Amino acid sequence: MSDDPFEAIKATFFQECEELLGDLESNLLALESGSTDIEVINAVFRAVHSVKGGAGAFGLEDLVRFAHVFETLMDELRSGRKACDEPTVRTLLRAADVLADHVAAARGAGAPVDPARSAGLVAELETLTHGGAAPAATTDLAEDDDFGFTPIALDLAAFEAPAGLSDLPDLPPLPDLAALAPLEAPMAAVEGGWKIVFRPHPRLYASANETGLLLRELARLGPTRVELDDSGLPTLDALDPNDSHLIWTIELDGDASEAEVRDVFDFVEMDCDLSITPLNAAASTEAPAAVEDDEEAPAEALAQAAAADLDIAALLASVGAAPAAEPVAPEPAVPEPVVAAPAPAPVAVAPVAPAAPAAPPAPTPTPSAPAPAAAAPVTIRVDLERVDRMINAVGELVIQQAMLAQRVTESGLARSSDIALGLEDLELLTREIQDSVMAIRAQPVKSVFQRMPRLVRECAEMTGKKVRLVTSGEDTEVDKTVIERLSEPITHMLRNAIDHGLEGPDERLAAGKPAEGTVRLAALHRSGRIVIEIADDGKGINRQRVKGIAVERGLIAEDAALSDEEIDNLIFMPGFSTATEVSDLSGRGVGMDVVRRSIQSLGGRISISSVPGKGSTFTLSLPLTLAVLDGMVVGAAEQTLVAPLAAIVESLTPDAADIHHVGGVDPVLRFREAFLPLVDVAWCMGFSDQPTALKGGVVMIVETESGQRAALLVDAIHGQRQVVIKSLEANYRHVEGVAAATILGDGRVALILDIDALVSTGRARSPSRAEMQMAS
Amino acid sequence: MIKTVLTVDDSRTMREMLMLALQDAGYRVVQAEDGVHGLEVLQAESPDIVITDINMPRMDGFGFIEGMRADPAFSGVPVLVLTTESDAAKKQRAREAGATGWIVKPFDPARLVDAVRRVAA
Numbered sequence A: 001m002s003d004d005p006f007e008a009i010k011a012t013f014f015q016e017c018e019e020l021l022g023d024l025e026s027n028l029l030a031l032e033s034g035s036t037d038i039e040v041i042n043a044v045f046r047a048v049h050s051v052k053g054g055a056g057a058f059g060l061e062d063l064v065r066f067a068h069v070f071e072t073l074m075d076e077l078r079s080g081r082k083a084c085d086e087p088t089v090r091t092l093l094r095a096a097d098v099l100a101d102h103v104a105a106a107r108g109a110g111a112p113v114d115p116a117r118s119a120g121l122v123a124e125l126e127t128l129t130h131g132g133a134a135p136a137a138t139t140d141l142a143e144d145d146d147f148g149f150t151p152i153a154l155d156l157a158a159f160e161a162p163a164g165l166s167d168l169p170d171l172p173p174l175p176d177l178a179a180l181a182p183l184e185a186p187m188a189a190v191e192g193g194w195k196i197v198f199r200p201h202p203r204l205y206a207s208a209n210e211t212g213l214l215l216r217e218l219a220r221l222g223p224t225r226v227e228l229d230d231s232g233l234p235t236l237d238a239l240d241p242n243d244s245h246l247i248w249t250i251e252l253d254g255d256a257s258e259a260e261v262r263d264v265f266d267f268v269e270m271d272c273d274l275s276i277t278p279l280n281a282a283a284s285t286e287a288p289a290a291v292e293d294d295e296e297a298p299a300e301a302l303a304q305a306a307a308a309d310l311d312i313a314a315l316l317a318s319v320g321a322a323p324a325a326e327p328v329a330p331e332p333a334v335p336e337p338v339v340a341a342p343a344p345a346p347v348a349v350a351p352v353a354p355a356a357p358a359a360p361p362a363p364t365p366t367p368s369a370p371a372p373a374a375a376a377p378v379t380i381r382v383d384l385e386r387v388d389r390m391i392n393a394v395g396e397l398v399i400q401q402a403m404l405a406q407r408v409t410e411s412g413l414a415r416s417s418d419i420a421l422g423l424e425d426l427e428l429l430t431r432e433i434q435d436s437v438m439a440i441r442a443q444p445v446k447s448v449f450q451r452m453p454r455l456v457r458e459c460a461e462m463t464g465k466k467v468r469l470v471t472s473g474e475d476t477e478v479d480k481t482v483i484e485r486l487s488e489p490i491t492h493m494l495r496n497a498i499d500h501g502l503e504g505p506d507e508r509l510a511a512g513k514p515a516e517g518t519v520r521l522a523a524l525h526r527s528g529r530i531v532i533e534i535a536d537d538g539k540g541i542n543r544q545r546v547k548g549i550a551v552e553r554g555l556i557a558e559d560a561a562l563s564d565e566e567i568d569n570l571i572f573m574p575g576f577s578t579a580t581e582v583s584d585l586s587g588r589g590v591g592m593d594v595v596r597r598s599i600q601s602l603g604g605r606i607s608i609s610s611v612p613g614k615g616s617t618f619t620l621s622l623p624l625t626l627a628v629l630d631g632m633v634v635g636a637a638e639q640t641l642v643a644p645l646a647a648i649v650e651s652l653t654p655d656a657a658d659i660h661h662v663g664g665v666d667p668v669l670r671f672r673e674a675f676l677p678l679v680d681v682a683w684c685m686g687f688s689d690q691p692t693a694l695k696g697g698v699v700m701i702v703e704t705e706s707g708q709r710a711a712l713l714v715d716a717i718h719g720q721r722q723v724v725i726k727s728l729e730a731n732y733r734h735v736e737g738v739a740a741a742t743i744l745g746d747g748r749v750a751l752i753l754d755i756d757a758l759v760s761t762g763r764a765r766s767p768s769r770a771e772m773q774m775a776s
Numbered sequence B: 001m002i003k004t005v006l007t008v009d010d011s012r013t014m015r016e017m018l019m020l021a022l023q024d025a026g027y028r029v030v031q032a033e034d035g036v037h038g039l040e041v042l043q044a045e046s047p048d049i050v051i052t053d054i055n056m057p058r059m060d061g062f063g064f065i066e067g068m069r070a071d072p073a074f075s076g077v078p079v080l081v082l083t084t085e086s087d088a089a090k091k092q093r094a095r096e097a098g099a100t101g102w103i104v105k106p107f108d109p110a111r112l113v114d115a116v117r118r119v120a121a
Helices: A003-032 A038-057 A061-078 A086-107 A115-130 A136-143 A163-167 A202-206 A211-221 A258-264 A299-319 A384-410 A418-441 A452-463 A480-501 A505-510 A543-552 A564-572 A592-601 A681-685 A755-765 A769-775 B012-024 B035-045 B061-069 B088-097 B109-119
Strands: A194-200 A224-229 A247-252 A272-278 A442-444 A466-472 A477-479 A516-526 A529-536 A605-611 A615-623 A628-636 A639-644 A648-652 A659-662 A666-671 A674-680 A698-703 A709-714 A716-724 A738-743 A749-753 B004-008 B028-032 B049-052 B079-084 B101-105
Touching: A003 A038, A003 A086, A003 A452, A003 B012, A038 A061, A038 A086, A038 B012, A038 B101, A061 A086, A061 A115, A086 A115, A086 A452, A194 A202, A194 A211, A194 A258, A211 A224, A211 A247, A211 A258, A211 B109, A258 A272, A384 A418, A384 A716, A418 A442, A418 A477, A442 A480, A452 A466, A452 A480, A477 A480, A480 A516, A480 A529, A480 A592, A480 A615, A505 A516, A543 A564, A564 A592, A564 A605, A592 A605, A615 A628, A628 A681, A628 A698, A628 A709, A628 A738, A628 A749, A639 A681, A659 A674, A666 A709, A674 A681, A674 A755, A681 A709, A681 A755, A698 A716, A709 A755, A716 A738, B004 B012, B004 B035, B012 B028, B012 B109, B028 B035, B035 B049, B035 B061, B049 B061, B049 B109, B061 B079, B061 B088, B079 B088, B079 B109, B101 B109
Parallel strands: A466 A516, A639 A749, A674 A709, B004 B028, B004 B049, B049 B079, B079 B101
Antiparallel strands: A194 A247, A194 A272, A224 A247, A442 A477, A516 A529, A529 A615, A605 A615, A628 A639, A628 A716, A648 A698, A659 A666, A666 A674, A698 A709, A738 A749
16 A cells, blocks of 8 residues: 555544544534433444444544543443443543644644543543443553554453443454464464364354355465365255255365464454364364254255365366375265255365465455435535635725726716716625625634634533533634634633633522523624624622732722723733633633734724623624725825825824923824824835925824824724735835835725824924924 | 455445455455344345444444344355454444454454454355
């Protein structure tokens, strides 16, 4: 087998693992919410079993070990020997998480699994499986250094057989694996070969085994002499076609081991009487004692036997072997010949070279049987780069369409003219194409939401709180790039909701709430944006404390009069943390300010609402795509610029009396009891060496990603619109204060302002008091 | 003559591994995803040998073998069961259902082909 197809299958395996782990989780969650459907338990078992099976095939030992313990417990649940109660489901959920970790580690996509965590869960699973007593076999498993590719299944043997089996007849010892590869480990090789007495039971034929094939296998081990005892055959009228009456005695020469000989009968040992004795020690030629019933000859068995004999003959012919040994003398014949045609006769099989099986024909590419039409929609995989190229082209189309529309308007054509009407249709079509193309990159937020139940479980475990996660809107679609960057903020806010928002079970009960807290994660579309809500039913924001901390940290003045909303928003300030002590969850140096920054970098907004005692809700509002931006088109020194709408808090016409100069130099704008740095956009961008006139000017209050507010002074606000983002770096080079560019309807390039850069560098470059006064 | 093997397994990984090993050994392979599907493909393809998994949705391996053996047309077609070596109880049940033999998981291609060859007439 070449490496390539094997690697391809391995890739399939990991792909399948993803699906299986998804199924596993959703089925376990169904169990958690009270499902008692046995099919759900079966599905969980199958998922774990399949992961184990594939992992075994690829020699992923750690994964196999863990999956095995998991599977063993599932087998107990499946068989009803163990009840599927709440603590068990909780352990299973955490085991599913660790299983996912093992898969990720095996794939090379994750850090190695924490051995303590894994071992801890193994212990939990085993305790649940065995009611406390860890089986000795597990220790063997762990200690077995030779744990390798093939022996896995064997090692697991001891404790997989359910206890209830003990009353079954003793099974013959399982054949050693080595026996399957005869030359590797010949066991107990005996000089002079073996004498085998074989009497099939009717069942042997019922399971489509054939004596002829067994003889063929024996012939592969060495020269054989075969004798058929058909003395047990009854008369035709007394014949029961379902019975079996023939006995074969085979003498096998050569140095085949007993295990090799037994292995030939591996599939049928339960369905026959079999004695295997060393040939040189076997003076007696009598059949095993058990073989002495004299019932009617089975036609079917006869036919089988005949077929078998023919097979041997064919085989002999095919290898051109000549009988070398005298056939063993046949036993006295049957009372009368029963079946005319293929009378079973002793067949001598001469030294047969380790025979080739019926020559394997050349491999043929095989169209597999059509898989049953799955419910999954038909999809194709496309290079992302191609999609981006198309999105780019559609962006051009949108711009071109806007330009055309503007030209037509300017030309003074009547609105009812054919051209104007045709243009309207074009506009609709363009919009439709744009939407469809954007939809190609759109994916349901499911991929992000799916990771959250696990996170919630881990947080709950760490904080000792009881938490239920309720998600909705998983199918809400949003651009791939947005999805990729959603995971971190959501993770952080969920952690916060559990760590800070929810109370412990006792506190909740005392407050008249259920001990188990609920955290809701929802996604929905609202006016062209995606809204993500993270809500908890915890204690809400402690405003007194938040304000206290803000004062303590010097973030606000002690006597500052803040509305509830403003206090709530303090938690977004850099350096703010309500955690009194650094726990495992918080205190990682990531505050809500970081969350807000990452949301804003996506062109999104975050808001919070909180009701004391009832809980808090964080709302994220994000654009559906990063290819299009909601912008405010403004004019500054005859240049048209675009300010990202997400950064704009509000706009106003400034009053000269509100402008002050700190130290006579830095201009600031008095805005609701606060002074904001005033940034003269035209001056800062170098469009003008004259300060912008305050009279007739407009100020936009903006907020930077770090939450810092500033006032941007421009000449005029032209309006709000969606613009197609064009990278300036990709087409030109990075320009300080400019985030990107776009093309307006009139075909002109407009720069999109980088508010953060503008605010931080602009303050130092704003015109001084003298210049400002000159202009006003 | 090229022999056709029907593999019945709900794991795509396992189906592909079987396919690869069997095709390399010169067999034609047809596939089914569970017992119900297996019985359908059985009727359509009349394979010479069948390999089936045990744990599958809709219809498991035992049900599949029983269903197959109930049809006289397939009562003599050898069926190998994919199993873990230790599963004595499963082997016993599979045997009672009419299985011809078994393949131990995880299998290696040589042993798989060997098992198929042993039951192939």
